[in-house]
Amino acid sequence: xxxxxxxxxxxxxxxxxxxxxxxxxxxxxxxxxxxxxxxxxxxxxxxxxxxxxxxxxxxxxxxxxxxxxxxxxxxxxxxxxxxxxxxxxxxxxxxxxxxxxxxxxxxxxxxxxxxxxxxxxxxxxxxxxxxxxxxxxxxxxxxxxxxxxxxxxxxxxxxxxxxxxxxxxxxxxxxxxxxxxxxxxxxxxxxxxxxxxxxxxxxxxxxxxxxxxxxxxxxxx
Amino acid sequence: xxxxxxxxxxxxxxxxxxxxxxxxxxxxxxxxxxxxxxxxxxxxxxxxxxxxxxxxxxxxxxxxxxxxxxxxxxxxxxxxxxxxxxxxxxxxxxxxxxxxxxxxxxxxxxxxxxxxxxxxxxxxxxxxxxxxxxxxxxxxxxxxxxxxxxxxxxxxxxxxxxxxxxxxxxxxxxxxxxxxxxxxxxxxxxxxxxxxxxxxxxxxxxxxxxxxxxxxxxxxxxxxxxxxxxxxxxxxxxxxxxxxxxx
Numbered sequence: 001x002x003x004x005x006x007x008x009x010x011x012x013x014x015x016x017x018x019x020x021x022x023x024x025x026x027x028x029x030x031x032x033x034x035x036x037x038x039x040x041x042x043x044x045x046x047x048x049x050x051x052x053x054x055x056x057x058x059x060x061x062x063x064x065x066x067x068x069x070x071x072x073x074x075x076x077x078x079x080x081x082x083x084x085x086x087x088x089x090x091x092x093x094x095x096x097x098x099x100x101x102x103x104x105x106x107x108x109x110x111x112x113x114x115x116x117x118x119x120x121x122x123x124x125x126x127x128x129x130x131x132x133x134x135x136x137x138x139x140x141x142x143x144x145x146x147x148x149x150x151x152x153x154x155x156x157x158x159x160x161x162x163x164x165x166x167x168x169x170x171x172x173x174x175x176x177x178x179x180x181x182x183x184x185x186x187x188x189x190x191x192x193x194x195x196x197x198x199x200x201x202x203x204x205x206x207x208x209x210x211x212x213x214x215x216x217x218x219x220x221x
Numbered sequence: 222x223x224x225x226x227x228x229x230x231x232x233x234x235x236x237x238x239x240x241x242x243x244x245x246x247x248x249x250x251x252x253x254x255x256x257x258x259x260x261x262x263x264x265x266x267x268x269x270x271x272x273x274x275x276x277x278x279x280x281x282x283x284x285x286x287x288x289x290x291x292x293x294x295x296x297x298x299x300x301x302x303x304x305x306x307x308x309x310x311x312x313x314x315x316x317x318x319x320x321x322x323x324x325x326x327x328x329x330x331x332x333x334x335x336x337x338x339x340x341x342x343x344x345x346x347x348x349x350x351x352x353x354x355x356x357x358x359x360x361x362x363x364x365x366x367x368x369x370x371x372x373x374x375x376x377x378x379x380x381x382x383x384x385x386x387x388x389x390x391x392x393x394x395x396x397x398x399x400x401x402x403x404x405x406x407x408x409x410x411x412x413x414x415x416x417x418x419x420x421x422x423x424x425x426x427x428x429x430x431x432x433x434x435x436x437x438x439x440x441x442x443x444x445x446x447x448x449x450x451x452x453x454x455x456x457x458x459x460x461x462x463x464x465x466x467x468x
Contacts, residue, residue, distance in 0.1 A: 124278055125315035125374070129329040129381055130305030139328060143319045 008190040012182060019175035020198055026167060026174055027160040029096060034103025034160075035153065041108035042115060043137070056108075063105035069166050071098045076170055095170045099163070106156055114149035115141055150217065154210040158203050165199075175199065227254040229289060229385050229416050230275060236283030237270050244270045246440035247284065252385070252418060257411045259427035259448075260420045262437040263463055268420045271437060272387050275418065276307045289384065305333060308378030312390040314370040316362040322349070322373055323358040326380045334381070341380070348376040352406050368399030372406050385416040392423060424467055428452050436460045 009016065045056035063071065075098035080087045089097065118141050126136040168176035175195055182191040230252040237245040244267045252258055260268045273279040274286060280295040287293070288303050317325050326345035330336040336344075349355040352372040354365075362370055371391060378386060388407060392400045404426050411417050411430050421427050427434055428448040436444040436451060436459075444457040452468075455461045 119315070121311060121313055121315035122317065125309075125311060125317070126329070127301075128276055128278060128304055128307070128309035129378065130301045130303075130333055131329050132301050132333065135332050139332065140317055147319070 002187060003190065005190045005193050008182070008187055009194050012178075012187075012191075015178045015181060016175065016194060016198060019173065019178040019195075020202070022172065022174035022177070023161055023164050024202075026096060026099060026164045026172065027157055030099035030103040030160050030164070031107070031153065031157045033100045034107045034156075035111075037100065037104035038107030039111055039142070041104055042111035045108060045112055046115065060105045060108055063102050064109075068098070068102050068163055069169070071102055072166055072170060074098070075101075091170065092172055095167050095172055099160070099167065102163070103156065103160055106159075107153065110149050110152045110156060111145065114145035114152070117148055118144045147217065151210050151214045154206070154213065158206050158210070161203060161206075162199060228252075228287075229254050229256075230418075231287040232271075232275070232284070233287070234284035235271070235274055235281055235286065237267075237274060237279055238282050244440055245274070245281075248437075248440075248442055250435070250442060250445075252416065254384075254416055255414050256432050257417045257430050258419070258433045258435060259431040260418065260435045260437055261422070261424065261427055261463075262435075262443075266438045267440045268437045269389050272389050272418060272420050275387055276304050276309055278309075301333065305329075305381045306384045308381060308383035308386040310371070310374050310378060310386065310388045310391050312393050314367070314374045314394070316365075316370050316373050316377070318362050320361075321358065322354065322360050322362065322365070325362065325373060326377045329377075330380055345376070345380055348379055349373075351409075352376055353402075366399060367395045368402050371395065371399075371403045375403075375406055375410070379410075383415075385418065386410060388417065388419040388421070390420050390422065392421070422467070424452070424464075436463065438463065 003011075041056055041059060045053055045060065047053045047056070072095050075094045076091055079094045079097065080089060086094075086097075122140055122144065123136055126140045127133070131140070164174050165176040167174055168180065171177065175198060179191045179195060228251055230250075232248055232250045235245050235248040236243070248271060260272065262268050270279055274281050275288075277286070277293050277295045277300055285292055288307065291299070291303070293300065293303055317328070320328060323342060323345055326348060327338070327341040330341045330344075331338055346355055346358060349358055352375065354369060354372060354376075357365060357369065362373065365373065375386075375391075391407065392403050395403060400423070404423065407417065407419065408426075408430050419427070419431075431448050433445060434448050434451040435442050436455075436457070438459050444451060444455060444460045451460065452464065455464055
């Protein structure tokens with residue numbers, strides 16, 4: 001059996017802490033860049049041009065309809081080969097890129113519903129004033145949509161915190177990777193429970209924060 | 222109608238369908254500079270759809286709309302330019318809730334007409350003064366009453382210096398005590414020489430301020446004339462029936 005969970009945690013907590021920092025960092029990068037890309041995908045998806053919107057929906061369906069782990073393997077092995085322009089990316093960066101792409105597909109759907117939820121009268125008012133379509137989207141619709149979808153984006157971040165655990169498979173130093181590090185020291189079962197506990201605490205705390213944010217947002221309406 | 226009067230809007234055989242429903246069945250109309258034209262008629266008769274075709278918020282299925290001599294085309298990049306000269310006020314105000322009262326007014330002149338910020342704000346403050354809202358400039362619209370929101374929406378459109386103002390049932394969503402203030406603002410505009418097209422259920426108001434009244438029913442202009450002609454001596458039986466119900 002070896003040492004207990006608490007002993008292992010007390011001895012190796014800096015490893016877990018660094019792992020957690022890696023997890024939060026990768027999840028943040030994925031959602032931040034995923035959001036930027038996601039806005040573009042959402043707008044492509046909502047295009048009146050059938051060909052353009054079909055490309056958008058294929059993108060979303062492929063990324064949402066296949067496992068992230070598979071996407072990571074493909075990114076890890078094939079992105080530098082298949083896309084020469086991206087060959088400067090390290091293996092690690094390819095895995096992060098797959099996180100970003102995956103997140104962008106989910107975020108684009110969040111944005112799409114957020115944009116659709118903004119009253120149509122807002123677009124009509126802006127366009128009737130002579131505001132261009134792109135200014136209307138940037139200055140009138142998106143600011144209102146973002147406010148509506150902040151809780152959903154935060155939930156995407158929480159989901160992404162769990163998804164990044166797959167990145168440990170590719171030697172990215174995040175929380176799950178500490179299991180590999182400690183397995184080398186013949187500590188097999190203790191780290192798993194410590195890792196699970198840390199994920200649980202972090203996601204519960206963040207979920208509580210999201211609920212508080214939702215409450216505040218609904219008050220300001 | 223004298224020859225010197227300048228044609229602002231000309232509508233030729235305008236048609237609009239929603240699915241199988243023919244909402245506008247061929248409307249012909251000319252609106253001249255400085256005219257105040259009210260549009261009355263039963264709900265579902267096509268009044269609002271007609272008005273919304275005048276700035277292409279609804280894209281017609283047939284016919285033509287000319288604004289100051291140029292045909293409006295929903296697919297043309299010039300449309301935004303034309304729309305800057307066609308102000309519109311909506312039943313539900315459609316003020317921008319995420320912008321302050323002042324920014325609601327200045328955002329489009331700054332973005333689309335490249336007016337310097339200070340100048341746009343100075344002008345916006347003057348406009349707010351005229352509708353009694355200058356003390357609300359820094360507030361967000363949620364702090365405003367319905368009547369105040371609608372007055373904001375009117376000056377927001379005015380800030381673009383339009384040549385014509387379209388009003389789509391501007392007082393229908395207001396509490397009764399708010400109606401008067403908004404109608405006064407519209408009346409002041411009309412008396413200042415602004416060309417106005419007003420879809421309204423306020424018959425007394427339409428009668429008081431209009432040069433002409435159009436009665437739209439079942440997708441056509443069933444009758445038009447001066448307020449006296451239309452309200453006192455309606456010729457069309459449908460106009461008579463409608464007026465007997467609402468007056």
